[in-house]
Amino acid sequence: MIKKLTLLSCLLLLFSASDVTAQRKKKVKKGQVTEAPAEAKKPDNKKEPKPYKKVIDTTAVTQNGLIDVHKVGDKYLFEIADSLIGKEIMTITRYSKTPAGGGIFGGEEVNRQVIKFEKGLNHNILVRSVTYVIATPDEDKPITKAVKNSSADPIIGNYDVLAYKKDANGKENVGYVIDMTAAFDSDLQTFSLGSIDKQMLKVQAFQKDRSFIQTIKSFPINTEIRTVKTYTTVPRQISLTPTPRIGTDLPAGVDAGVVTFEFNTSMILLPQKPMRKRAFDKRVGYFANDYDVFEEDSQKADKEVFAVRWRLEPKNEEDAEKQKRGELIEPKKPIVYYLDPATPDKWKPYIKQGIDDWQEAFEFAGWKNAIRGEYWPENNPEMSLEDARFSVLRYFAADIQNAYGPNVHDPRTGEILESHIGWYHNIMSLLRDWYLIQTAAVDPAARNIKFDDKLMGELIRFVAAHEVGHTLGLRHNMGASFATPVEMLRDPEFQKKNGHTSSIMDYARFNYVAQPEDGVKDLFPKIGDYDKWAIKWGYSYFKDAKDEDSEKALLNEMTKDAYKNRRLWFGTETNPYDPRYQTEDLGDNAMKASEYGIKNLKRILPNLIVWSKENGEDYDELNGLYNSLTGQFRRYMGHVTKNVGGIYETPKTYDMEGNKYEVVPSTIQNEAVAFLNDQLFKTPMWLLDQNVLSKIKPENGVEAIKSIQDGTLSSLLAGDRLVRLLETSSQNKANYSVDELMSDLRRGIFSELRSNTAVDIYRRNLQKLFVSKLIETMSSEKTNVTFFGGRRIVLADTDIPSIARGQLNELKNQLKTAAAVSTDRLTKFHLNDLVARIENAMKPK
Template identity: 80%
Template structure:
């Protein structure tokens, strides 16, 4: 019988009490009446602190640092100085080693939290977790009490003080020796995995007997604790009615029932002199931090939002003066990224170059040698890859096709303290597919199954620069590519000077617009005009700005001046309505750019067999490339579709002219529908290359075409888009409307009704989808809603069902007329069927 911990305790307690009662009975029988029984043993009094030299004796091995760490026998004791009490410490826990097969990798962040030590009662020290939600600058005002009363920080540990360290006089305490091992060799959430991660990794109970502290190292501003933690795993379940499983099963867990991870916790002191905050500006794409601020004289609380960035400061006042005169100066502390020694040697120079490429942008802000990449010094015992003092690009042996660039920053000010960029090995596979599908029509180097090292190295360099940009505080600028006119994407001189997008932080991969006859050679993204401007905004040093408000005013003037140049605009990655802000797109007109892109896809498609073949291999490589090509085509359809019902978001402030929001011009929306009618709804039979499909698919592609058409048409007629069109067309008769949208779609999708042409299987499928979508709109109920700008609008209470009904009435008449004149048997059946469906929808009770 399996007992839980509580049951065992109770069981043991009952056995003990039973034995004690029996013993008392025997004693009562043996002893004369009146013999006193032994008194119950009193609990041990709480241990008082001992003299320092009795706890930290001559055998102790001591490391001086943020926390002085003493190793006595096999135990670590930690000495917290009196000066450290109340100061804030950032703790960052990372995986050092992980089990295989779980999607987690050594070097990735597990947890981060600010903590502080403070005195407790009865000779104890407390460790509190600090969360920044509300604050006040008025430390000497009554409102401070209200803020503190509503922002109590949780106690995560309490330590008995084993010994006090005294000053030379022997009267004052200057240090406190405590045993923190129970915090680190246990499963304390802040220094371990949180409950969500455990659930996702199918991790269960902590195994104390299989967990321990490996080592502790201490340095001037940080202390590093390496631990090994073992957990039991959730056993696999067998059921006749299996439920979807949350999370993954580690192969090691399935084999052994437990998994072991190695973790490294860095405790790093936050800057004693906090960096000046730089007020966030939505016109410039920086990550931001925020908290609510309560001021004594304010009528309401304000939210303090500030940019996340590194601290760059001159070495001296003389240097600051030189920089003010326009000279480049070196910062007091440059930004350094180390390369993981696990990185393949042949890629290291390219990754380092991707880091160093940002030097040009920092020169634009007045700094030289402000950023650099360095190779990891493997023989330096004072350095660790997980040490929070160092920023590292970590290389993961993983099948994931990705890379990412996070940062760890001071929550008080936004100062970036360090970054560990994640780089997955299989990113190269993704880069190969992107570059081949987007540029092989113009670049012969892309026409191979495996790229040469120089080309792949340059692709790696581009990704490295992009991810480093994130660690500098920069968000994606999805509007940057829209600043380049489409025809300039075909201009070799313009491309050589400017590139195809103004920001490497856009998702504008490679120049798919350039045609073979153009002679364009510059096909890669690179650090552009916007990136230089954004670094100038974030990293300019204002010697004479006395405070944040003055600095904000200076930055505002800089930003207004910059916004006269379209290439310096920021286009948010979060706007779902602005067609200028999209991923994977190029140019200022999605219809023109996509048309050029399709021309290149048509050139590439017939060559995929030759460019992917290898003797003795199956056609999986060919299938992957074909799917990538179809995926690129799908993206073009999405880029165009977003123009319909589009709303432009122009970042503006009170002192800037122009509207913050504008409706996408009707002419552009008309152009978008015309493109879709021509390039998608007129069957793209060129995708159905039988030489390829016969090798990779069992079907001939009917359903594949239908799925793309269905998805696009469903998106065009979605409740959200139609509600936007209802709202925007109400502002002006010149704006594109729901009725115009459906009419334009009908002209393209049902063009055979006027020409009396035979309707093939692809078009019959598409027309059925169109009729089904209109019927759905007529049958809208009260639960059908459209979302626009955070509002949920009931579709049934708008003109949408009325317009759909009117369109179906008109369409039914056309279908009837066409069915009477067509000579094709299947076309006639199809038209009659559509008439029947429409009649049933319009008169459901008949």
């Protein structure tokens, strides 16, 4: 068999060879050019550059700018100046137009990268993406080589040099002409969607035949590229509910199988002279950038962390001297935000005012007219909303209840280059709900389903100022509201002068503490003492400071002095255990503030039907407002709960007195649990207004109350909180402990056992929840872990299960006694059931 196959193979080979030979021996007609045999062809050599005028001929349409762009036919040729080689360029790609229903909008950022052009080895130009992770200031030292060896920048493009531009003498190359058409009409990630975006939007194959470059425009410091790109979409799965899922399935993709986006990429040259970095300080709330720094003489790598901020500098030396003497001066380049022309006209003045409100804060740093809002000029072809030279508040036609304030900054120094604030239309709906639920008890203007333009305008102004604060580099200061004593929230004169929080960057929406009899009229946040101080810290110009270290020393003295005033403190938005740093809270005592807040909610609830009334409409608005009110109540419970197991964290440096960490006093923790027992675990029947519930829900609120109680109990008995209580009570017996917490809860939740009274359905639900959570805590598996202080803690290996077991034993005995004497049938069933649950849980497995 093997021989036959071999013979057959040989015959096939002979036939193939004779066939090829016969083809080669075909006669050639006279005048016909013969092709050389394939094996005799020479490999194509790399195309050599042509003379400049042969490439950039008379048909070329040229734009001069950062990069000279020549349009020749359907090609876009970039002329890269020799002076631009190695220079760093920020590329910012934004959506210009988007498919509807994806939760993305024209004007939003897609990605940003730093790139640089680099000479290749053989008539080519490379484009590299630059990532800042490690660096060294010692450019002329041996360690530079180690840093470069550990931070290779990826090559994202390789382009043949089509022509060299010579200098006036025709000798030196001063420019390199390359064809970058394929970089922009393709799916190169730098100028297109990233992999995560594609997954989220469920797009896949790029469609080259339906993608193209719209325009390319070049300006002195930037080049703008507008592109259209089409993708196929991931096919939908068979479903019983084929309605497109907004935010998951793009409706256009469901209909057509493809989606089309329009993008704008800004290529903007990073400053030739980098701004001096300002060292980040945890005591002041600025966004920051960082990278690891390796120095020749250092014994370890240092992480250089620096604040993100705009560059404000005097116009000249004379102005710098004036500012040093205490005079206000105008900066060389002010901060300007343009309003999207798509913004409804009646809201434009309020948004502009929210921007201009920051002028007062900059005066504290020595600047006048440092910031302003401007209306977008009409009929100016040199300006584009996506152009990275302009900061714009973009208005989105979206039902999202939000706004946000990002910035684009130089990763080398933290210098903010521009910002595009995002403003969603439905932020007004959120503002109405917040303001009505928090202030309608004291402000008659809030008692309407639709606010008048003046009130809504002022609400918009407040949000605009907050978002602009973010674009100035400021983070949320969640500790600012804690600086105001609760009783001062009810003082009209104090509120008029100071407001209810010292920072507009706090999430302290409106004054929900003020009572109707107080006469408080100032219910809005405004730019406060902290905001002015923070702008002074970030934007003061130190004429005589020689370097970053000199500035850091001056700023440190400023900060230590500022810390003498509690209103100038920063409270991080990321601390999980400091009750002073919370969202949506007010005052220096969450229990007192929440009690006042609940009094106002009790006044508001019965009026919701009247305030939401609209003839011919169903009760959707009433339902939404009721949910907002119960949500506000939940927040109050959360504010109080964070005090239990709380630890104060105050940023400190070696040259400041006091400790960084302090345990929340036991008296405050006791007060918090007592509040929860009284306001939540004692059934809040006032929430169950049947006149309201009968119009919006089929149930009467039993499960709704249970849900709120369940959430709070779960939080109180969470592993991380219990571990903190173990740690802090072990330091000092006076500190609140796990055993005290469980005992206090047990006494409040099972108060009927002492009075021998019937237990209603709400309390029966609550008591079952409590027992279940103690059983779960007692039965902790080795897999139940938590983290504290950076350590992984196995709950089963702590005292927590032991304490839970002891609590259950004590409770079991109390339940047995109470069940024996109970005369209420359902109460007896309930108590005996709890005894059985506890005994069953304690049986060895």
